[in-house]
Structure formats: structure tokens, C-alpha cells
Amino acid sequence: MDFESAQERAHINAFKEIAEKTELELFNERVFTFPMKYFASETMIYQNTNWFKEQWKKILINSYTLLSTGNAFLASQYLTIRGLRTLKGKIIQHQLSKYFINHPNQDLAPIPSKISYHHFLDESYHFNSSTIIGLELSQELRAPTKFEKIIVNKAIEGCQKDHRYFNNVVNGIFWYTPAIYHTVLKVLQGPVFSLSQKDSIILMKKSFCEENDGLSLAHKSHQITIDNYIEYVKDVDFINSKNKQMSILKKSSNLDFILKENKKEFNKFQGAL
Numbered sequence: 001m002d003f004e005s006a007q008e009r010a011h012i013n014a015f016k017e018i019a020e021k022t023e024l025e026l027f028n029e030r031v032f033t034f035p036m037k038y039f040a041s042e043t044m045i046y047q048n049t050n051w052f053k054e055q056w057k058k059i060l061i062n063s064y065t066l067l068s069t070g071n072a073f074l075a076s077q078y079l080t081i082r083g084l085r086t087l088k089g090k091i092i093q094h095q096l097s098k099y100f101i102n103h104p105n106q107d108l109a110p111i112p113s114k115i116s117y118h119h120f121l122d123e124s125y126h127f128n129s130s131t132i133i134g135l136e137l138s139q140e141l142r143a144p145t146k147f148e149k150i151i152v153n154k155a156i157e158g159c160q161k162d163h164r165y166f167n168n169v170v171n172g173i174f175w176y177t178p179a180i181y182h183t184v185l186k187v188l189q190g191p192v193f194s195l196s197q198k199d200s201i202i203l204m205k206k207s208f209c210e211e212n213d214g215l216s217l218a219h220k221s222h223q224i225t226i227d228n229y230i231e232y233v234k235d236v237d238f239i240n241s242k243n244k245q246m247s248i249l250k251k252s253s254n255l256d257f258i259l260k261e262n263k264k265e266f267n268k269f270q271g272a273l
Helices: 002-027 051-068 072-101 111-140 146-162 177-189 197-208 213-233 247-252 255-271
Strands: none
Touching: 002 111, 051 072, 051 146, 072 111, 072 146, 072 213, 146 247, 177 197, 177 255, 197 255, 213 247, 213 255, 247 255
16 A cells, blocks of 8 residues: 555656646646645546535545444445546556557657556556455455445445546546536637637537547447446445446446537537627
8 A cells, every 4th residue: 555655646746747837838727637635525527516516425435434444344345446446547548558668769758658658557556456455355354234235335336427427528538528618618719729719619519519539439438448347346246236237337328318418518508608
């Protein structure tokens, strides 16, 4: 755990430094970066949420923290949840790391590609340790009570809800697209693209409200992740069928569903401008 903490601090610092400097240079302000947050805050910056949902999530996460104190089983299951979340990151970073792996002169490869490669190694390490503690070590503990099973399955449902949408702003990061409309508009009208509001709206509508290659690729990434999540928990006896089948994720992993949601919220967004 100490080694993992050191890894996390190192790559978070690298991401933060490069991203903040890049955004300051390009946009003169934060766009996708954000200050360090309270541990029980929303884990994703563009989520389908509101103030009340955010406060409720903080209560749930703090409650889980209290319940897992002194409870070996619940404490170990934090790693099962992290294993699922890390699996998504591992899939993304594996793709990003290929540029550095295949680079003809790795010493001269772009610094971000080096960071992606080493982050992939870190995520692989974290995924393995999560699997060992969350899925394997937990089998050596006493059988979980009915209450403990309910808590763990509720936590996995929460992970499904966090990851239930896919978007084509950043392929493989499961943001809620309507939550990022204002940010995308700001980027398109900013100094890099300098589009008018009218042209920005036209481009956004084509990107988010009509079928396109970007949405298709994002949907494919979501499907791959769901398949891997199902494989990850298929043999765990204390996880219920709803979570083993990833039914919440499957319900939203539908291009027609996403387009309908995007269109509905885009009309509200456009009307408020």
C-alpha cells in the first residue's frame, strides 16, 4: 500500500503539472483539470448529478469508511470496487501506452507518451493487488453476513452508475455528455478554435446528437469495459446476479439511448444560451 501510494502521488503530480500548464497556455484557465478534492467527492468531474446527489454520495462513502473500520471483509471489498475502476483505467492506458512501446527511439518519445506507459504499469500493479486482496484474500476470511453482502453489492451498483454513460469527448472516459456541454462550448469559442457561437452549436449538435464515428468508437470502448467487468466478478459468490450481469451498465450502453439523452439535454442547453 505504501508503494502504491508513492506511485499514485508520482503520476498524479505528473498529470496535474502537464495538464495545468497546457490548459494555462491554451485557454488561460482550467478546462478539464480541477483542484484536489475531498476523498468522498464525486470521482468524475462530468457526472449526471446535482448538489443533493453529491451530498448523498458523500454520506454513503463516509458511511462505508466507518463500516469498514475494524471489518476485514468490508475493508477488503474496497479493493474489489477499486479493481473494477482500475480495470477501466488499465484498458485505456494499455491503448495509450502502445505509442511509447512501439516508438523507434524511446528516449526521444514525447513526455506524455512516457507518462502514459508508466501509468499503464502502475495501473496494472494496482489492478493485480486489488484482485489479490479483494477477490482472493477475501476467500480466506469468514463468510460475509447478509448485511455485508448488501453493502458490497450496493457499492458495486454505485460503480455501475458512475460508469453507465459513454461519450465521445474523451473516448474511454465515461463522462455524462450533457454535463460537459458548457465546457466544450467554451473550448470551441476560445483562442484555440475561435469559432462563433453559431458554428460551435452546429458542430456540437453534429458531434453529440447525431450518429458519428466518435460515438461509435466510444460505444465500442464501453462494451469492451462491460465485458471485462463481467469477466472480473463472474466467479465471486457474494456478488448478486444484477452486478454479475452489469445490468445497469448494459441498459445505458445503447447508442439510441445516449443520442436520445444527449438531444433532450442539448435542446435545454441551446435554449438557455
